[in-house]
Amino acid sequence: MNVRAFMPVLLATAVFGCGPAEGPDALTNKQVTSPPSNCNAVCHSATSIISPDPVITNGSGSAGKHVAHVSDIGFDCEKCHLGYDSQITHMNQQPETGPAVTLVYFDSTNPPPALWTKIQGPPRTGTCSNLACHGTDTLDWYGTDTSSYQDCVTCHAYAISSRRQVVGAQGDFGGNSSIASHHVNGSDPTNAQCLVCHNQSTHTQGTVRLRHADTGASIVYDPADLTSLEPFCLSCHDSNGAALTSIGPSAFRPFAGSTLGQIPYLGGTRVASDWGKSYGHNQKGLTCMGNGSPTTGCHANGHGSSHVGILARNMTLPVPADRYIENDYDLCLNCHSSYTGVRKEDIFGVRFGGAYYRGYGPGFNFPPYDIPSIHTKFRDQNNRGTGYPYDNSSIYIDFWLWGANSVNLHWVHIALDVWNYRGAVPSGVSCTACHNVHGTNNPYGMTHDEMGYQHYVEVNGDQYSQLNSISPYLLDLHPMNCTFGCHKPVEPGFGQASAWFESANE
Ligand code: HEC
Ligand code: HEC
Ligand code: HEC
Ligand code: HEC
Ligand code: HEC
Ligand code: HEC
Known part of the structure; x- marks a missing residue:
């Protein structure tokens, strides 16, 4: 079937387009399971040679990286194929891989020197390098490499999609000189320090999960309900510190840095009991985290702010x-x-x-x-x-x-x-x-x-x-x-x- 000829039929029957450019781009979102047509069968189908479904075939059936990025993380196609749907080589009834066609155009997350280097096959090969997310590693897209899942800082020294920059000069921690003394004092946290707080079981899938400091249980942070963070903050700022997640020599040194319950963090171990008392901002409808406006909280975020005490104002x-x-x-x-x-x-x-x-x-x-x-x-x-x-x-x-x-x-x-x-x-x-x-x-x-x-x-x-x-x-x-x-x-x-x-x- 000629894909280009078929497209108007699809549109006329009000079936949504299946080009990679539209909407949240997981191909599965674009599949139409009932007649008149199955979008995926036409665009990027599992069996088509000229328009293969990258998630299934990865182009060649070899171990490629679409599954890791599209199925597992849910990246937009446009993160790596920015504007490709309007390239002349798109939907031209020719296989899209091969040295003649450049398919990969990174979006602004990966500005130059981020590079896609195509190498003549077979087997089909190509490498990515200088990517914001993978640092200086050169990664073989069609090969069997797995990326070294690098330090948190390699990727989170940049804003990634909706996620703000966490470390570095514009980050939330010590690497930002306008931030004086905050969670994990001094310099930017190491991986191990990030992991004291973060549960990574669904990493990159859109939900921030935190670790209960005493039990390790996963706590889902719901940005629409700021009180969802209370059990997390209080699990550490209580009389037994971080009984389970501490990486320090004691539960009161969870980040192997400052000691909760000692000057200048004397109050750090009694917040939970105070919060449970009869008269306080808890009873006035406040919670730990917020922007300092009514019905929110006083602490800006889980990391650090330019105000003392991680305060929002x-x-x-x-x-x-x-x-x-x-x-x-x-x-x-x-x-x-x-x-x-x-x-x-x-x-x-x-x-x-x-x-x-x-x-x-x-x-x-x-x-x-x-x-x-x-x-x-x-x-x-x-x-x-x-x-x-x-x-x-x-x-x-x-x-x-x-x-x-x-x-x-x-x-x-x-x-x-x-x-x-x-x-x-x-x-x-x-x-x-x-x-x-x-x-x-x-x-x-x-x-x-x-x-x-x-x-x-x-x-x-x-x-x-x-x-x-x-x-x-x-x-x-x-x-x-x-x-x-x-x-x-x-x-x-x-x-x-x-x-x-x-x-x-x-
Ligand atoms: C993380 C980056 C990345 C993302 C996200 C991504 N791709 Fe790709 N894609 C690539 C790379 C790299 C290639 C290999 C290009 C080559 O061989 O020239 C490729 C190749 C392709 C190819 C040709 C090879 C094949 O498998 O048939 C198609 C079609 C394709 N991508 C479609 C998509 C679609 C549709 C999406 C969104 C659902 C998507 N890609 C998301 C990086 C990506
Ligand atoms: C003291 C606990 C704590 C530490 C340490 C910590 N985080 Fe967080 N992090 C949180 C909490 C709580 C949130 C959710 C609230 C927010 O957005 O700050 C969060 C949110 C995030 C987010 C989502 C940001 C967004 O824009 O939505 C990212 C990414 C992140 N952390 C990465 C890191 C990395 C990387 C490190 C280590 C360099 C780290 N965190 C260290 C507690 C922590
Ligand atoms: C290879 C790159 C990479 C590394 C390394 C990395 N992250 Fe991420 N992280 C991402 C991407 C990509 C997202 C998803 C951004 C988006 O599209 O929302 C993400 C999202 C997050 C989020 C937001 C919630 C979510 O999972 O969607 C948190 C929290 C987070 N990362 C913490 C960490 C921590 C802690 C580490 C180190 C243990 C780490 N990340 C290492 C790339 C990375
Ligand atoms: C794993 C333990 C742990 C968790 C969880 C935790 N904290 Fe802390 N917090 C600490 C430690 C330890 C310090 C002392 C600072 C340091 O060591 O760098 C601290 C310090 C603070 C400070 C004083 C910071 C300053 O600049 O002096 C505030 C405010 C604070 N935490 C609020 C929170 C809030 C709000 C949450 C929940 C989002 C939270 N904490 C979660 C361990 C934790
Ligand atoms: C030297 C101690 C002290 C300091 C400093 C102080 N307060 Fe008070 N404040 C009190 C006492 C005691 C009361 C209780 C009055 C009563 O009910 O008898 C009070 C009452 C209040 C009240 C209830 C209304 C009222 O005034 O009776 C508010 C609101 C308040 N303080 C806010 C603040 C704020 C904001 C600051 C800092 C700008 C502050 N206070 C500084 C001792 C203090
Ligand atoms: C995010 C909002 C918010 C912030 C920030 C805030 N408060 Fe309050 N506070 C309230 C509310 C709401 C009440 C109750 C007002 C009422 O009863 O109508 C209150 C009441 C009080 C009272 C009176 C309690 C009583 O029994 O009369 C004191 C004292 C107080 N706050 C102190 C402070 C101090 C000190 C700070 C700054 C460190 C502060 N608050 C920051 C929301 C806030």
Whole structure:
């Protein structure tokens, strides 16, 4: 049958074309099993000599590589035969192989010097070289070679189809100089390090599979459901580290690099238990990974980002002391801007001209946002004077530090020069000094359990809060990591801290 003559018939009967150019190009997609015609029987059929089905015959019946690339991986024909369907040699009733015809035109994944070299047969031969995916190897297409399945980095130093570049200067790890300290610290990961996380059982078939760090079970990552990654992240960031997949000398050194649970990764082994607690972003509909927008997560991806903590948006950490710049807290404030009650104005605002309005915050500046009435409960008044049932001797009248009777305590503390970021790096105070964003059992403001932060109601209905009697001694330990024991009940602290927040008396 003359293929060219037959094509219009196919089209007229609304059978879809079977040229290699169309759609997702697996030939099997183009087969029409019912009359009037079987597309594959006409185009690239298993038995045709002039238009063989490459997946079945590989041209000659010898062990070729179409099965590996088309059937197994699902590559488009166009990856290697870019634009070939419109070449004059296509559908000219001549076999398409042979020295006269160039069949192979690589797409942009394999720019020059990627090379297809045809060699006169028989047997029919030809080699590929300088390919993005196979590095410097020269590979015989029709021969019995199997490609040395090279280091992950050989192929993933490039974007491949929809998959982003993973290693190298534009990658996600240390080979990218704009990425400082992330999963697998320092340089780009080795194969073995990639395989701590990746299950390769269906490699290249379109699904990212990960390895449960304790059982090795395959975890399918579904990009449409970001929570699908939670069991993976938490399997390692738990109290027993990577019990099964570690390649290091201990379960806590899964990549044979940094040790989870030790400075600066002290928090690395308690994320899972914190995430399971009663009050946290888990209960607010968040998950580990996302872009920092509502209902997603805070960590950019499984590899690394240009922000600290693999975060999706900026947190300046350590944060310079005595300044307040919104962008230093961009991750928190950006997402919170979608929720009344937790916006930056709710946290740092006061009523301009009101009782809380005076310069006492970072660098002794005025609170930055003017709102109708103060919102944060993290506020304090020290001016009740005498005549009240609870006067200046009351437990909730603190050391009068800023000369301000009424203060927004968020504004007082932010960027104050009294914090050791990750227990080691001198820093201005940031949000996570007090808040456990992964979760806590303390119902008040997602504060670290270890702070023992409590609310109390007085007989007259006033309310105050206090650091409980044992915890102030621990403020200088993980996870609060204060530099000084400011709130120790005894000197040199300022005494056990408490904060009167209700009524606001603005
Ligand atoms: C990974 C690269 C690659 C992909 C993907 C690929 N091919 Fe090929 N194809 C080749 C190479 C290399 C040859 C050998 C060319 C030669 O011998 O001149 C070839 C040869 C052919 C031939 C002639 C030899 C034969 O087997 O009959 C046909 C027809 C062909 N390909 C069709 C397709 C179709 C249709 C698809 C998509 C379903 C496809 N190819 C996908 C690389 C590829
Ligand atoms: C700490 C665990 C971890 C390590 C180590 C790791 N990955 Fe990943 N990788 C993930 C996770 C989780 C995803 C899915 C989420 C995402 O896209 O980041 C992923 C996604 C990918 C993707 C898909 C990217 C895309 O654009 O969809 C590729 C490719 C990949 N990893 C390759 C590698 C290679 C190669 C290495 C080693 C150089 C490596 N990974 C190391 C966890 C890891
Ligand atoms: C010979 C080239 C090559 C090597 C070596 C290689 N990959 Fe891939 N990888 C690919 C291709 C091609 C894809 C599919 C890209 C696409 O079309 O989506 C892929 C896809 C992936 C994906 C996305 C999910 C999937 O499987 O479709 C992950 C994750 C991945 N590779 C991880 C790795 C890791 C880890 C290693 C090393 C152990 C590795 N790859 C080695 C070529 C390679
Ligand atoms: C196999 C164990 C393992 C898995 C799985 C794992 N991590 Fe980690 N993670 C580590 C180790 C170890 C470190 C310490 C950094 C290092 O060793 O390079 C770390 C560090 C981090 C850090 C701090 C990074 C920094 O820049 O300081 C974050 C954030 C993090 N992981 C989030 C995640 C998220 C989100 C996931 C799931 C997508 C995840 N981890 C999965 C082992 C793991
Ligand atoms: C991806 C979105 C998102 C990000 C990022 C985010 N949060 Fe939240 N956060 C929320 C939501 C949603 C709530 C609940 C708001 C509500 O109750 O309406 C919340 C509430 C809170 C609360 C109040 C808890 C309570 O009990 O009142 C604190 C404290 C908090 N977040 C701290 C932080 C800190 C600190 C950061 C930055 C490290 C941060 N959040 C980043 C979404 C986010
Ligand atoms: C010095 C400790 C400390 C720091 C630093 C801190 N907070 Fe708070 N925050 C608290 C306490 C304590 C509460 C609980 C108030 C209450 O319920 O009594 C709170 C409450 C909140 C709330 C609930 C609403 C409110 O204000 O009552 C949000 C939202 C919040 N903080 C976000 C943040 C963000 C974002 C940062 C960083 C920009 C931050 N906090 C820094 C201690 C702190």
